Amino acid sequence: MSELKGWKEIPIAGIPFKPGTEYKTGSWRTFKPVLDDSKCVRCLLCFVYCPEGCITWNETENRVVIDYDFCKGCGICAAECPRQAIEMVLEAA
Amino acid sequence: MTAITKKVEQKLLGLNGDEAVARAIKQCNVDFVAAFPITPQTIIVERFSEYVANGEVDTAFVCVESEHSALSACVGAAAVGARAFTATASQGLALMHEIVYIASSLRLPIVMAIVNRALSGPINIHCDHHDSMAERDACWIQFYCEDAQEAYDTTIQAFRIAEHPDILLPVMYMMDAFLISHTMQNVWVLPDEVVKEFVGYRKIPEVEIPFYGKVPFAMRPNVPLTLGPLDLFDYYYEHKMQQQAAMERAPDIIKKVHDEYAEISGRRYGDGMIVPYKVEDADIVLMCIGSTAGTARVAADLARQEGVKVGVLRIRSYRPFPAHQVRELLKGVKVVGVLDRCGPYGAIGGPLYVETCATLYHAKERPLLVDFIYGLGGRDMSVQDLRGIIAELVDVMRTESPEPTLRFRGVRE
Numbered sequence: 087m088s089e090l091k092g093w094k095e096i097p098i099a100g101i102p103f104k105p106g107t108e109y110k111t112g113s114w115r116t117f118k119p120v121l122d123d124s125k126c127v128r129c130l131l132c133f134v135y136c137p138e139g140c141i142t143w144n145e146t147e148n149r150v151v152i153d154y155d156f157c158k159g160c161g162i163c164a165a166e167c168p169r170q171a172i173e174m175v176l177e178a179a
Numbered sequence: 180m181t182a183i184t185k186k187v188e189q190k191l192l193g194l195n196g197d198e199a200v201a202r203a204i205k206q207c208n209v210d211f212v213a214a215f216p217i218t219p220q221t222i223i224v225e226r227f228s229e230y231v232a233n234g235e236v237d238t239a240f241v242c243v244e245s246e247h248s249a250l251s252a253c254v255g256a257a258a259v260g261a262r263a264f265t266a267t268a269s270q271g272l273a274l275m276h277e278i279v280y281i282a283s284s285l286r287l288p289i290v291m292a293i294v295n296r297a298l299s300g301p302i303n304i305h306c307d308h309h310d311s312m313a314e315r316d317a318c319w320i321q322f323y324c325e326d327a328q329e330a331y332d333t334t335i336q337a338f339r340i341a342e343h344p345d346i347l348l349p350v351m352y353m354m355d356a357f358l359i360s361h362t363m364q365n366v367w368v369l370p371d372e373v374v375k376e377f378v379g380y381r382k383i384p385e386v387e388i389p390f391y392g393k394v395p396f397a398m399r400p401n402v403p404l405t406l407g408p409l410d411l412f413d414y415y416y417e418h419k420m421q422q423q424a425a426m427e428r429a430p431d432i433i434k435k436v437h438d439e440y441a442e443i444s445g446r447r448y449g450d451g452m453i454v455p456y457k458v459e460d461a462d463i464v465l466m467c468i469g470s471t472a473g474t475a476r477v478a479a480d481l482a483r484q485e486g487v488k489v490g491v492l493r494i495r496s497y498r499p500f501p502a503h504q505v506r507e508l509l510k511g512v513k514v515v516g517v518l519d520r521c522g523p524y525g526a527i528g529g530p531l532y533v534e535t536c537a538t539l540y541h542a543k544e545r546p547l548l549v550d551f552i553y554g555l556g557g558r559d560m561s562v563q564d565l566r567g568i569i570a571e572l573v574d575v576m577r578t579e580s581p582e583p584t585l586r587f588r589g590v591r592e
Protein backbone atom coordinates (compact mmCIF):
# COMPACT_ATOMS: atom_id res chain seq x y z
CA MET A 87 0.00 0.00 0.00
CA SER A 88 3.02 2.30 0.30
CA GLU A 89 2.57 3.69 -3.23
CA LEU A 90 -0.79 5.30 -2.34
CA LYS A 91 -0.49 9.07 -2.19
CA GLY A 92 -1.79 11.50 0.45
CA TRP A 93 -4.52 14.09 -0.04
CA LYS A 94 -2.05 16.92 -0.54
CA GLU A 95 -0.32 15.10 -3.39
CA ILE A 96 -3.21 14.10 -5.64
CA PRO A 97 -5.21 16.18 -8.16
CA ILE A 98 -8.45 17.67 -6.81
CA ALA A 99 -11.99 16.70 -7.82
CA GLY A 100 -11.20 13.01 -8.18
CA ILE A 101 -9.39 13.56 -11.49
CA PRO A 102 -7.47 10.36 -12.29
CA PHE A 103 -3.68 10.41 -12.69
CA LYS A 104 -4.10 9.74 -16.40
CA PRO A 105 -7.12 10.55 -18.54
CA GLY A 106 -9.69 7.89 -19.41
CA THR A 107 -8.51 8.04 -23.02
CA GLU A 108 -5.30 6.30 -21.92
CA TYR A 109 -7.20 3.17 -20.94
CA LYS A 110 -7.78 1.17 -24.13
CA THR A 111 -11.13 -0.31 -23.16
CA GLY A 112 -11.43 -1.99 -26.57
CA SER A 113 -9.63 -4.94 -24.99
CA TRP A 114 -12.91 -5.80 -23.19
CA ARG A 115 -14.41 -6.81 -26.55
CA THR A 116 -15.53 -10.35 -27.42
CA PHE A 117 -17.06 -9.61 -30.82
CA LYS A 118 -15.53 -7.10 -33.20
CA PRO A 119 -17.62 -5.05 -35.66
CA VAL A 120 -16.15 -5.37 -39.14
CA LEU A 121 -17.40 -2.87 -41.70
CA ASP A 122 -17.77 -3.81 -45.38
CA ASP A 123 -17.03 -0.56 -47.17
CA SER A 124 -18.66 -1.75 -50.41
CA LYS A 125 -22.06 -2.17 -48.68
CA CYS A 126 -21.85 1.06 -46.60
CA VAL A 127 -23.88 4.03 -47.91
CA ARG A 128 -22.45 6.56 -45.39
CA CYS A 129 -25.81 7.18 -43.74
CA LEU A 130 -23.96 7.44 -40.37
CA LEU A 131 -26.74 5.79 -38.37
CA CYS A 132 -24.01 3.69 -36.74
CA PHE A 133 -22.26 6.92 -35.67
CA VAL A 134 -25.48 8.14 -34.07
CA TYR A 135 -26.12 4.90 -32.20
CA CYS A 136 -22.63 3.94 -31.02
CA PRO A 137 -22.75 4.42 -27.21
CA GLU A 138 -18.96 4.76 -27.05
CA GLY A 139 -18.63 7.52 -29.62
CA CYS A 140 -16.01 5.48 -31.45
CA ILE A 141 -17.46 5.59 -34.97
CA THR A 142 -16.36 8.54 -37.10
CA TRP A 143 -16.54 9.60 -40.70
CA ASN A 144 -13.21 10.28 -42.31
CA GLU A 145 -14.15 13.19 -44.55
CA THR A 146 -11.10 13.19 -46.82
CA GLU A 147 -11.36 9.47 -47.61
CA ASN A 148 -15.19 9.45 -47.38
CA ARG A 149 -15.03 6.37 -45.18
CA VAL A 150 -16.72 5.28 -41.95
CA VAL A 151 -14.07 4.31 -39.39
CA ILE A 152 -14.36 2.33 -36.16
CA ASP A 153 -11.88 3.10 -33.38
CA TYR A 154 -11.00 -0.36 -32.04
CA ASP A 155 -9.10 1.16 -29.10
CA PHE A 156 -12.46 1.97 -27.47
CA CYS A 157 -15.10 -0.16 -29.29
CA LYS A 158 -16.48 -2.65 -26.74
CA GLY A 159 -18.19 -4.86 -29.29
CA CYS A 160 -21.74 -4.23 -28.12
CA GLY A 161 -23.07 -4.83 -31.63
CA ILE A 162 -25.52 -1.93 -31.66
CA CYS A 163 -24.00 -0.54 -34.86
CA ALA A 164 -24.41 -3.90 -36.61
CA ALA A 165 -28.03 -4.16 -35.45
CA GLU A 166 -28.88 -0.62 -36.57
CA CYS A 167 -27.10 -0.58 -39.95
CA PRO A 168 -29.85 -0.56 -42.61
CA ARG A 169 -27.45 -2.11 -45.20
CA GLN A 170 -26.11 -4.94 -43.01
CA ALA A 171 -22.68 -3.50 -43.74
CA ILE A 172 -21.36 -4.38 -40.27
CA GLU A 173 -20.68 -7.95 -39.22
CA MET A 174 -19.81 -8.98 -35.65
CA VAL A 175 -16.82 -11.32 -35.77
CA LEU A 176 -15.55 -13.33 -32.77
CA GLU A 177 -12.21 -11.94 -31.60
CA ALA A 178 -9.25 -14.31 -31.77
CA ALA A 179 -8.62 -15.78 -28.29
CA MET B 180 -6.09 42.07 -9.02
CA THR B 181 -7.29 45.61 -9.56
CA ALA B 182 -7.31 47.69 -6.44
CA ILE B 183 -10.47 49.76 -6.29
CA THR B 184 -10.01 52.02 -3.34
CA LYS B 185 -12.80 54.53 -3.33
CA LYS B 186 -16.54 54.31 -3.06
CA VAL B 187 -18.34 54.70 -6.37
CA GLU B 188 -21.56 56.40 -7.41
CA GLN B 189 -24.52 54.04 -7.12
CA LYS B 190 -28.10 54.09 -8.29
CA LEU B 191 -31.00 53.64 -5.89
CA LEU B 192 -33.64 51.34 -7.38
CA GLY B 193 -36.86 49.86 -6.07
CA LEU B 194 -36.26 46.11 -6.37
CA ASN B 195 -37.50 43.01 -4.67
CA GLY B 196 -35.00 40.33 -3.69
CA ASP B 197 -35.48 38.25 -6.82
CA GLU B 198 -35.06 41.30 -9.06
CA ALA B 199 -31.98 42.36 -7.13
CA VAL B 200 -30.43 38.94 -7.78
CA ALA B 201 -31.31 39.04 -11.49
CA ARG B 202 -29.76 42.54 -11.69
CA ALA B 203 -26.55 41.37 -10.08
CA ILE B 204 -26.32 38.29 -12.31
CA LYS B 205 -26.68 40.57 -15.34
CA GLN B 206 -23.60 42.48 -14.18
CA CYS B 207 -21.42 39.48 -13.30
CA ASN B 208 -20.16 38.27 -16.74
CA VAL B 209 -22.06 35.02 -16.30
CA ASP B 210 -21.44 32.65 -19.23
CA PHE B 211 -24.18 30.15 -18.54
CA VAL B 212 -27.54 30.04 -16.78
CA ALA B 213 -29.82 27.00 -16.64
CA ALA B 214 -32.92 27.23 -14.51
CA PHE B 215 -36.39 25.90 -13.99
CA PRO B 216 -39.02 28.26 -12.56
CA ILE B 217 -40.42 27.55 -9.10
CA THR B 218 -42.27 29.87 -6.76
CA PRO B 219 -40.87 32.08 -5.17
CA GLN B 220 -37.70 32.03 -7.27
CA THR B 221 -39.58 32.57 -10.55
CA ILE B 222 -38.91 36.30 -10.87
CA ILE B 223 -35.14 35.72 -10.93
CA VAL B 224 -35.48 33.47 -13.97
CA GLU B 225 -38.13 35.65 -15.65
CA ARG B 226 -36.11 38.85 -15.32
CA PHE B 227 -32.95 37.18 -16.44
CA SER B 228 -34.59 35.62 -19.51
CA GLU B 229 -35.77 39.12 -20.43
CA TYR B 230 -32.18 40.36 -20.32
CA VAL B 231 -31.22 37.46 -22.59
CA ALA B 232 -34.13 38.10 -24.99
CA ASN B 233 -33.30 41.82 -25.16
CA GLY B 234 -29.66 41.11 -25.92
CA GLU B 235 -28.56 42.88 -22.72
CA VAL B 236 -26.34 39.93 -21.79
CA ASP B 237 -24.43 37.39 -23.88
CA THR B 238 -25.13 34.58 -21.43
CA ALA B 239 -26.13 31.16 -22.79
CA PHE B 240 -29.53 30.56 -21.19
CA VAL B 241 -30.90 27.03 -21.18
CA CYS B 242 -34.51 26.26 -20.28
CA VAL B 243 -34.44 22.80 -18.76
CA GLU B 244 -37.17 20.34 -17.84
CA SER B 245 -36.36 20.05 -14.14
CA GLU B 246 -34.07 21.31 -11.40
CA HIS B 247 -32.06 18.09 -11.52
CA SER B 248 -31.30 19.01 -15.14
CA ALA B 249 -30.68 22.67 -14.29
CA LEU B 250 -27.87 21.88 -11.87
CA SER B 251 -26.59 19.05 -14.11
CA ALA B 252 -26.32 21.49 -17.01
CA CYS B 253 -24.46 23.93 -14.75
CA VAL B 254 -22.06 21.12 -13.78
CA GLY B 255 -21.32 20.49 -17.46
CA ALA B 256 -20.90 24.18 -18.22
CA ALA B 257 -18.66 24.81 -15.21
CA ALA B 258 -16.59 21.73 -16.10
CA VAL B 259 -15.63 23.24 -19.44
CA GLY B 260 -14.71 26.48 -17.70
CA ALA B 261 -17.87 28.58 -17.89
CA ARG B 262 -19.13 30.79 -15.08
CA ALA B 263 -22.46 29.13 -14.28
CA PHE B 264 -25.46 30.25 -12.25
CA THR B 265 -28.80 28.76 -11.31
CA ALA B 266 -31.55 29.47 -8.81
CA THR B 267 -34.21 27.40 -7.13
CA ALA B 268 -36.33 26.87 -4.02
CA SER B 269 -37.84 24.14 -1.87
CA GLN B 270 -38.79 21.05 -3.92
CA GLY B 271 -36.49 22.22 -6.69
CA LEU B 272 -33.49 22.11 -4.37
CA ALA B 273 -34.63 18.73 -3.05
CA LEU B 274 -34.77 17.41 -6.61
CA MET B 275 -31.24 18.74 -7.19
CA HIS B 276 -29.91 16.98 -4.09
CA GLU B 277 -27.90 14.33 -5.98
CA ILE B 278 -26.18 16.94 -8.14
CA VAL B 279 -25.62 19.30 -5.20
CA TYR B 280 -23.04 16.82 -3.85
CA ILE B 281 -21.61 16.16 -7.30
CA ALA B 282 -21.03 19.88 -7.98
CA SER B 283 -18.98 20.35 -4.80
CA SER B 284 -17.04 17.12 -5.15
CA LEU B 285 -16.12 18.00 -8.74
CA ARG B 286 -14.95 21.34 -7.29
CA LEU B 287 -17.03 23.40 -9.69
CA PRO B 288 -17.55 27.02 -8.57
CA ILE B 289 -21.25 27.22 -9.47
CA VAL B 290 -23.26 29.98 -7.82
CA MET B 291 -26.89 29.27 -6.89
CA ALA B 292 -29.54 31.54 -5.38
CA ILE B 293 -32.04 29.80 -3.12
CA VAL B 294 -35.32 31.32 -2.08
CA ASN B 295 -36.07 29.57 1.20
CA ARG B 296 -39.46 27.94 0.98
CA ALA B 297 -41.01 25.20 3.12
CA LEU B 298 -40.66 21.64 1.90
CA SER B 299 -43.74 19.54 1.13
CA GLY B 300 -45.79 18.23 2.66
CA PRO B 301 -48.24 19.61 3.17
CA ILE B 302 -47.43 21.72 0.16
CA ASN B 303 -46.62 25.32 1.06
CA ILE B 304 -44.93 28.16 -0.82
CA HIS B 305 -43.91 30.35 2.13
CA CYS B 306 -40.72 30.78 4.06
CA ASP B 307 -38.83 28.43 6.28
CA HIS B 308 -35.33 27.00 6.10
CA HIS B 309 -35.95 23.27 5.70
CA ASP B 310 -34.83 23.27 2.05
CA SER B 311 -31.33 24.71 2.39
CA MET B 312 -30.74 23.14 5.82
CA ALA B 313 -31.11 19.76 4.15
CA GLU B 314 -28.06 20.67 2.03
CA ARG B 315 -25.88 22.07 4.78
CA ASP B 316 -23.45 19.14 4.76
CA ALA B 317 -23.00 19.06 0.98
CA CYS B 318 -19.77 21.09 1.11
CA TRP B 319 -21.24 24.19 -0.50
CA ILE B 320 -20.52 27.58 1.02
CA GLN B 321 -23.86 28.81 2.39
CA PHE B 322 -24.86 32.42 3.01
CA TYR B 323 -28.18 33.57 4.45
CA CYS B 324 -29.13 37.12 3.41
CA GLU B 325 -31.19 39.51 5.48
CA ASP B 326 -32.72 41.65 2.73
CA ALA B 327 -32.76 42.41 -1.00
CA GLN B 328 -29.71 44.65 -0.75
CA GLU B 329 -27.69 41.87 0.81
CA ALA B 330 -28.92 39.43 -1.84
CA TYR B 331 -27.60 41.80 -4.51
CA ASP B 332 -24.26 42.25 -2.73
CA THR B 333 -23.87 38.56 -1.95
CA THR B 334 -24.41 37.56 -5.58
CA ILE B 335 -21.46 39.69 -6.63
CA GLN B 336 -19.22 38.41 -3.83
CA ALA B 337 -20.20 34.79 -4.42
CA PHE B 338 -18.40 34.38 -7.76
CA ARG B 339 -15.15 35.73 -6.36
CA ILE B 340 -15.34 33.38 -3.39
CA ALA B 341 -16.39 30.25 -5.30
CA GLU B 342 -13.82 30.71 -8.06
CA HIS B 343 -10.91 31.55 -5.78
CA PRO B 344 -8.16 29.00 -6.60
CA ASP B 345 -7.80 28.14 -2.89
CA ILE B 346 -11.51 27.33 -2.63
CA LEU B 347 -13.16 26.02 -5.83
CA LEU B 348 -16.39 25.18 -4.07
CA PRO B 349 -19.90 26.12 -5.16
CA VAL B 350 -21.78 28.82 -3.25
CA MET B 351 -25.49 28.88 -2.44
CA TYR B 352 -26.99 31.97 -0.90
CA MET B 353 -30.44 32.20 0.60
CA MET B 354 -33.31 34.68 0.74
CA ASP B 355 -36.48 34.21 2.77
CA ALA B 356 -39.47 33.46 0.55
CA PHE B 357 -41.67 36.53 -0.08
CA LEU B 358 -40.22 38.38 2.93
CA ILE B 359 -37.16 39.09 0.77
CA SER B 360 -37.88 37.58 -2.65
CA HIS B 361 -41.10 39.54 -3.27
CA THR B 362 -40.74 42.55 -0.98
CA MET B 363 -39.73 45.71 -2.77
CA GLN B 364 -36.98 47.63 -1.12
CA ASN B 365 -34.57 50.46 -1.90
CA VAL B 366 -31.52 48.72 -3.33
CA TRP B 367 -28.26 50.46 -4.15
CA VAL B 368 -26.96 49.16 -7.45
CA LEU B 369 -23.35 49.55 -8.55
CA PRO B 370 -22.47 50.63 -12.12
CA ASP B 371 -22.05 47.70 -14.54
CA GLU B 372 -18.40 48.35 -15.24
CA VAL B 373 -17.54 48.46 -11.54
CA VAL B 374 -19.14 45.06 -10.93
CA LYS B 375 -17.58 43.63 -14.09
CA GLU B 376 -14.18 44.77 -12.92
CA PHE B 377 -14.76 43.40 -9.42
CA VAL B 378 -15.80 39.93 -10.56
CA GLY B 379 -13.64 39.81 -13.71
CA TYR B 380 -13.92 36.78 -15.96
CA ARG B 381 -13.65 33.28 -14.59
CA LYS B 382 -10.01 32.30 -14.41
CA ILE B 383 -9.27 28.63 -14.92
CA PRO B 384 -6.81 27.38 -12.31
CA GLU B 385 -4.22 24.74 -13.08
CA VAL B 386 -4.22 21.22 -11.78
CA GLU B 387 -1.20 18.92 -11.61
CA ILE B 388 -1.96 15.61 -13.33
CA PRO B 389 0.84 13.02 -13.19
CA PHE B 390 0.26 12.05 -16.85
CA TYR B 391 0.49 15.63 -18.19
CA GLY B 392 2.06 17.84 -15.56
CA LYS B 393 0.25 21.16 -15.03
CA VAL B 394 -2.86 21.59 -17.18
CA PRO B 395 -5.96 23.82 -17.00
CA PHE B 396 -8.64 22.45 -14.66
CA ALA B 397 -11.32 22.39 -17.36
CA MET B 398 -12.44 19.87 -19.92
CA ARG B 399 -10.63 20.59 -23.19
CA PRO B 400 -10.64 18.18 -26.16
CA ASN B 401 -6.93 18.68 -26.78
CA VAL B 402 -6.02 17.89 -23.15
CA PRO B 403 -8.64 15.34 -22.08
CA LEU B 404 -9.38 15.17 -18.36
CA THR B 405 -11.69 12.58 -16.85
CA LEU B 406 -14.18 14.07 -14.39
CA GLY B 407 -16.40 12.05 -12.09
CA PRO B 408 -14.93 8.54 -12.35
CA LEU B 409 -15.33 5.75 -9.81
CA ASP B 410 -13.31 6.46 -6.67
CA LEU B 411 -13.15 3.66 -4.09
CA PHE B 412 -11.79 3.08 -0.58
CA ASP B 413 -8.24 3.83 -1.70
CA TYR B 414 -8.78 7.50 -2.69
CA TYR B 415 -12.37 8.68 -1.99
CA TYR B 416 -11.46 9.74 1.56
CA GLU B 417 -8.48 11.78 0.31
CA HIS B 418 -10.72 13.66 -2.13
CA LYS B 419 -13.20 14.39 0.68
CA MET B 420 -10.30 15.63 2.81
CA GLN B 421 -9.39 18.07 0.03
CA GLN B 422 -12.96 19.44 0.14
CA GLN B 423 -12.66 19.84 3.91
CA ALA B 424 -9.34 21.67 3.51
CA ALA B 425 -10.94 24.05 0.98
CA MET B 426 -13.77 24.73 3.43
CA GLU B 427 -11.19 25.47 6.15
CA ARG B 428 -9.56 28.04 3.87
CA ALA B 429 -12.90 29.67 3.09
CA PRO B 430 -13.30 32.03 6.11
CA ASP B 431 -10.23 34.11 5.18
CA ILE B 432 -11.33 34.44 1.54
CA ILE B 433 -14.94 35.25 2.48
CA LYS B 434 -13.74 38.06 4.77
CA LYS B 435 -11.22 39.35 2.24
CA VAL B 436 -13.75 39.50 -0.63
CA HIS B 437 -16.31 41.07 1.73
CA ASP B 438 -13.77 43.76 2.76
CA GLU B 439 -12.83 44.53 -0.84
CA TYR B 440 -16.50 44.79 -1.78
CA ALA B 441 -17.15 47.05 1.22
CA GLU B 442 -14.49 49.42 -0.08
CA ILE B 443 -16.32 50.00 -3.36
CA SER B 444 -19.90 49.73 -2.11
CA GLY B 445 -19.61 51.13 1.42
CA ARG B 446 -21.70 48.23 2.72
CA ARG B 447 -20.59 45.75 5.37
CA TYR B 448 -22.24 42.71 6.90
CA GLY B 449 -20.24 42.27 10.08
CA ASP B 450 -16.99 40.52 9.16
CA GLY B 451 -18.71 38.86 6.19
CA MET B 452 -19.61 35.76 8.22
CA ILE B 453 -21.40 36.96 11.32
CA VAL B 454 -23.27 40.20 12.03
CA PRO B 455 -23.47 41.31 15.68
CA TYR B 456 -25.82 44.05 16.89
CA LYS B 457 -25.32 45.51 20.37
CA VAL B 458 -23.82 42.25 21.56
CA GLU B 459 -20.79 43.70 23.44
CA ASP B 460 -22.67 44.66 26.61
CA ALA B 461 -25.68 42.33 26.17
CA ASP B 462 -27.00 39.99 28.87
CA ILE B 463 -29.40 38.37 26.43
CA VAL B 464 -28.70 37.63 22.77
CA LEU B 465 -31.12 36.57 20.06
CA MET B 466 -29.33 34.40 17.51
CA CYS B 467 -30.87 34.00 14.08
CA ILE B 468 -30.43 33.78 10.33
CA GLY B 469 -32.23 35.55 7.49
CA SER B 470 -34.80 38.31 7.53
CA THR B 471 -35.84 37.80 11.18
CA ALA B 472 -32.70 39.71 12.21
CA GLY B 473 -34.30 43.07 11.37
CA THR B 474 -37.36 42.34 13.50
CA ALA B 475 -35.08 41.09 16.28
CA ARG B 476 -33.12 44.35 16.28
CA VAL B 477 -36.32 46.34 16.75
CA ALA B 478 -37.35 44.05 19.62
CA ALA B 479 -33.86 44.38 21.14
CA ASP B 480 -34.02 48.18 21.01
CA LEU B 481 -37.45 48.18 22.65
CA ALA B 482 -36.17 45.89 25.41
CA ARG B 483 -33.20 48.19 25.95
CA GLN B 484 -35.59 51.12 26.47
CA GLU B 485 -36.94 49.06 29.36
CA GLY B 486 -33.48 48.43 30.72
CA VAL B 487 -32.96 44.87 29.46
CA LYS B 488 -29.67 44.59 27.62
CA VAL B 489 -30.49 42.58 24.49
CA GLY B 490 -28.31 42.06 21.43
CA VAL B 491 -28.76 40.23 18.12
CA LEU B 492 -26.31 37.87 16.46
CA ARG B 493 -27.05 37.00 12.86
CA ILE B 494 -25.20 34.17 11.16
CA ARG B 495 -24.51 35.17 7.55
CA SER B 496 -22.16 32.34 6.63
CA TYR B 497 -23.74 29.10 7.82
CA ARG B 498 -21.10 27.05 5.97
CA PRO B 499 -18.37 27.55 6.95
CA PHE B 500 -19.91 28.16 10.39
CA PRO B 501 -18.26 31.07 12.23
CA ALA B 502 -17.66 29.05 15.40
CA HIS B 503 -14.65 31.08 16.51
CA GLN B 504 -16.58 34.36 16.24
CA VAL B 505 -19.63 32.91 18.03
CA ARG B 506 -17.44 31.90 21.00
CA GLU B 507 -15.75 35.31 21.13
CA LEU B 508 -18.91 37.38 20.72
CA LEU B 509 -20.95 35.45 23.28
CA LYS B 510 -18.32 35.84 26.02
CA GLY B 511 -20.04 37.37 29.03
CA VAL B 512 -23.54 36.88 27.62
CA LYS B 513 -25.87 35.21 30.14
CA VAL B 514 -28.69 33.81 28.00
CA VAL B 515 -28.96 33.11 24.30
CA GLY B 516 -32.26 32.52 22.55
CA VAL B 517 -31.62 30.67 19.30
CA LEU B 518 -34.28 31.18 16.62
CA ASP B 519 -34.68 28.23 14.28
CA ARG B 520 -36.94 28.48 11.26
CA CYS B 521 -36.61 24.72 10.78
CA GLY B 522 -38.02 21.81 12.79
CA PRO B 523 -35.94 19.55 15.07
CA TYR B 524 -37.81 16.23 14.46
CA GLY B 525 -36.02 14.07 16.97
CA ALA B 526 -32.90 16.22 17.37
CA ILE B 527 -32.25 18.19 20.56
CA GLY B 528 -33.24 21.34 18.68
CA GLY B 529 -33.26 23.04 15.31
CA PRO B 530 -30.05 23.08 13.24
CA LEU B 531 -28.84 26.50 14.41
CA TYR B 532 -29.34 25.48 18.05
CA VAL B 533 -27.47 22.19 17.62
CA GLU B 534 -24.63 24.02 15.87
CA THR B 535 -24.50 26.67 18.60
CA CYS B 536 -24.54 24.11 21.42
CA ALA B 537 -21.64 22.25 19.81
CA THR B 538 -19.77 25.51 19.23
CA LEU B 539 -20.10 26.62 22.85
CA TYR B 540 -19.28 23.25 24.42
CA HIS B 541 -15.58 24.08 24.36
CA ALA B 542 -16.01 27.68 25.55
CA LYS B 543 -14.84 28.39 29.11
CA GLU B 544 -17.96 30.32 30.08
CA ARG B 545 -21.14 29.26 28.43
CA PRO B 546 -24.41 31.16 28.30
CA LEU B 547 -27.68 29.33 28.96
CA LEU B 548 -29.25 28.32 25.65
CA VAL B 549 -32.89 28.04 24.66
CA ASP B 550 -34.12 27.07 21.22
CA PHE B 551 -37.24 28.66 19.73
CA ILE B 552 -38.69 26.96 16.68
CA TYR B 553 -40.72 29.53 14.73
CA GLY B 554 -42.13 30.62 11.41
CA LEU B 555 -42.65 27.21 9.79
CA GLY B 556 -44.44 27.43 6.45
CA GLY B 557 -44.29 31.22 6.55
CA ARG B 558 -45.97 31.76 9.94
CA ASP B 559 -45.27 35.37 10.87
CA MET B 560 -42.74 36.37 13.49
CA SER B 561 -43.64 39.80 14.82
CA VAL B 562 -41.86 42.25 17.09
CA GLN B 563 -44.49 41.33 19.68
CA ASP B 564 -43.59 37.61 19.41
CA LEU B 565 -39.95 38.46 19.88
CA ARG B 566 -40.73 40.60 22.91
CA GLY B 567 -42.49 37.56 24.36
CA ILE B 568 -39.37 35.50 23.70
CA ILE B 569 -37.20 38.15 25.36
CA ALA B 570 -39.52 38.07 28.41
CA GLU B 571 -39.03 34.30 28.65
CA LEU B 572 -35.27 34.74 28.34
CA VAL B 573 -35.34 37.29 31.17
CA ASP B 574 -37.03 34.58 33.24
CA VAL B 575 -34.34 32.08 32.26
CA MET B 576 -31.70 34.58 33.35
CA ARG B 577 -33.42 35.14 36.71
CA THR B 578 -34.07 31.47 37.50
CA GLU B 579 -30.82 30.29 35.87
CA SER B 580 -32.77 27.43 34.31
CA PRO B 581 -33.20 27.09 30.54
CA GLU B 582 -35.76 24.25 30.83
CA PRO B 583 -37.43 23.40 28.57
CA THR B 584 -34.61 24.12 26.12
CA LEU B 585 -36.82 23.42 23.13
CA ARG B 586 -39.82 25.74 22.75
CA PHE B 587 -42.25 26.11 19.88
CA ARG B 588 -43.25 29.69 19.14
CA GLY B 589 -46.43 30.72 17.36
CA VAL B 590 -48.06 27.29 17.06
CA ARG B 591 -51.65 26.85 18.25
CA GLU B 592 -52.34 24.28 20.95
Ligand code: SF4
Nearest residue numbers: 126127129130132167
Ligand atom coordinates in the same frame (compact mmCIF):
# COMPACT_ATOMS: atom_id res chain seq x y z
S1 SF4 C 1 -25.11 2.46 -40.57
FE1 SF4 C 1 -24.26 1.02 -42.05
S2 SF4 C 1 -24.55 2.02 -44.01
FE2 SF4 C 1 -24.86 3.57 -42.47
S3 SF4 C 1 -22.86 4.53 -42.29
FE3 SF4 C 1 -22.95 2.93 -40.73
S4 SF4 C 1 -22.06 1.15 -41.71
FE4 SF4 C 1 -22.53 2.59 -43.30
Ligand code: SF4
Nearest residue numbers: 136157158160161163
Ligand atom coordinates in the same frame (compact mmCIF):
# COMPACT_ATOMS: atom_id res chain seq x y z
S1 SF4 D 1 -19.84 -2.56 -31.52
FE1 SF4 D 1 -20.79 -1.08 -30.14
S2 SF4 D 1 -19.05 0.07 -29.37
FE2 SF4 D 1 -18.28 -1.01 -31.16
S3 SF4 D 1 -18.56 0.44 -32.81
FE3 SF4 D 1 -20.38 -0.82 -32.79
S4 SF4 D 1 -21.81 0.36 -31.53
FE4 SF4 D 1 -19.77 1.19 -31.14
